[in-house]
Amino acid sequence: MDNEQTKDKVMKPSLPVGIVGYGAYVPQYRLPATEISRIWRGGLSIEPILEKSVPGIDEDVITMSIEAARNTLMRAEVDPQDIRAVWVGSESHPYAVKPTSTIVAEALGITPYTQAADMEFACKAGSEAMVTAMAMVGSGMGRYALAIGMDTAQGKPGDVLEYTTAAGGGAFLIGPAEESLAVIDGVTSYVTDTPDFWRREHQKYPEHGGRFTGQPAYFKHILNAVNTLLDELGTTPAEYDFVIFHQPNTKFPQRVAKELGFTPSQLETGLLSPRIGNTYAGSSLIGLTAVLDQAEPGDRILMASFGSGAGSDALSFQVTEEILSRKGKAFSTEDYISRRTEIDYAQYARMRGKITLK
Amino acid sequence: MDIPRHWRLNKQRYALTGEVCPHCDAKIFPPRDVCPECGGEAKTEFEFSGKGEVYSFTDIYNAPEGFEETIPYTVALVKLDEGPVVTAQLTDIGDRGVEIGMPVEMITRKLRSDGDERGLLVYGYKFRPQVSV
Structure with missing residues (x-):
């Protein structure tokens, strides 16, 4: 813990802001940790978790962000045209160059008068988007800003990271405190x-x-x-x-x-x-x-x-x-987690593109 | 590469945005600006709920170019709650199997890559079994 005593490190927006809507997404496939142990450790158990979520073959950060954000807007019930920023934080943006955020904004009817950017800061990119959205709304530059943290995490096959690298995330619509479900x-x-x-x-x-x-x-x-x-x-x-x-x-x-x-x-x-x-x-x-x-x-x-x-x-x-009044208006996080289809390592290898086709 | 063709269809593909006829209230998909029911001009945008049921389906084992990586997959005629029937892939079927009359809901998924791994990623509607809550 730092010893400096000044109390000015906490950041607060000029206008009171909060979360107007929220939404989650988790793909339905689950790879049990025992499967990774079976393939890479001769069955020796070192599992740091029970199982991890795996994205389907047609899922990526863009599609997952769209679904989480749809849940967010169902709870927020605001006109998408009033949203002035779409920021998506991820380590797995499908393109190296071309924003995830423009595709998400287009699918949700937020385009064209909006900020859109992809954020990166390893696993902090999602909260980075949230704080930036709070700053934008809190300064009065826009009434609403959408912040998303979403990933299809990468881990080297056989590495200890492979046990945990999973897919999912959340989306938050930041807006004025008087409309917020959490300030x-x-x-x-x-x-x-x-x-x-x-x-x-x-x-x-x-x-x-x-x-x-x-x-x-x-x-x-x-x-x-x-x-x-x-x-x-x-x-x-x-x-x-x-x-x-x-x-x-x-x-x-x-x-x-x-x-x-x-x-x-x-x-x-x-x-x-x-x-x-x-x-x-x-x-x-x-x-x-x-x-x-x-x-x-x-x-x-x-x-x-x-x-x-x-x-x-x-x-x-x-x-x-x-x-x-808001939480029941979209799928809950538990709805997604309990929607579970177990897969084995071979299916996982195919779905995650670990099998070379050409 | 068909960049303009994909780009032109963004709205209907991403969010199932069609049209509603101002004369007879028919819901239209895909959008065509003329009402197939009454022949009147219909340019008013309408966003479908995305809910519907399987009208018929088939399993694809020999995929057309661009879809080889996802075989086998199921293509269905989905009758939307608002009336129109659309052709789309089903996804996230898991162990459930598909039946005629099965309730499904629209989601936006990756359809394919236009060309090889250097090409544009094409996103659009698919349907999955309705998530029960």
Whole structure:
């Protein structure tokens, strides 16, 4: 924890803003971790999660973003033409050059008078889009901004990452506080140059620093972002009903929650990695959608993302009465998670393009 | 490469946007600006709900060019709740199997790559079994 005492690191919009609508998406295919152990470890069990979600052969970040955002707009019930930004954070944009966001905006009827951009910051790209959307709405430049975190995560076959690299994410429509189902209290971002994980241009799979991804990366950045946010907002872990962390596996979010003073029951609702894996830029965002599905007016929610390279955004929300009428208007996150078709490693290899056809 | 052809169809392919006839209220897909029911001019945009049922279907094992990577797949005639029948791929069928009369819903998916891995990605409507909630 940094020792500086000034309380000006928390970022707040000039105008009060919040989440007007939210939506999730998880593909239906599931690869049990035991399948990866069977192929690569002679069945020796080292599974960090139960199973992970796998995108169908016709799914990518664009199609998944469209579906999550459709759910978001069903809950928000705003005219798509009033949305002034579509920002999609991902590590798996289908094109190297050509925005995911324009296709998503077109499919949702948001074009043409809108900002559109793709964001990248490893697994922090989704929360980066959310915070940027809050800044835009909070400055009065637009009434609504759509922020999406979505991934079809990459992991080298046989690598420990392959157990967890999954597909899914969440979409949030940020708008004025008076229309919001959850209002933002404030945000802290903690970013340093820490090389724990990267993927070079034209490479299919990322490299990572093994144990170096833990203490100096995931834990340091989340602890600092969250502790500073709590300190400057004057809140304590006990005041929160739900907490969500970036979830690369099951153990890291459990440990960081404990170190910060949160209980397992605060963490439970938003901890989806054991059942769907690590959805990279979608990971903490889809956790937030699962929490909002269960939230009641007055609840406080704390979310902290983590992106390698490295940084963490910590966001504090308060749920409003609007949640009651909005949450049932689209598929819940659990609807998608329980829609489950198990596949084996051969089907997975085909669906993820690991079989060369030419 | 058929860039203009794909681009022209973006709206109807991405969001199942058709037309509604201002004279007889018939819902029209694909959009054709003339009402097939009453012959009147019909240029008013209409976004379909995307809900419908399987009218008939067939399984494809010998795919046309551009669709080889997804075989075997199912193509169906889907009768939309609003009336029109559209031809589309079914997806996310899983272990359920397909039956005539099965309720389906529209989703936007990757249809194919125009040409090889350097080509444009073409997105559009497919239908999946309705997700029960």
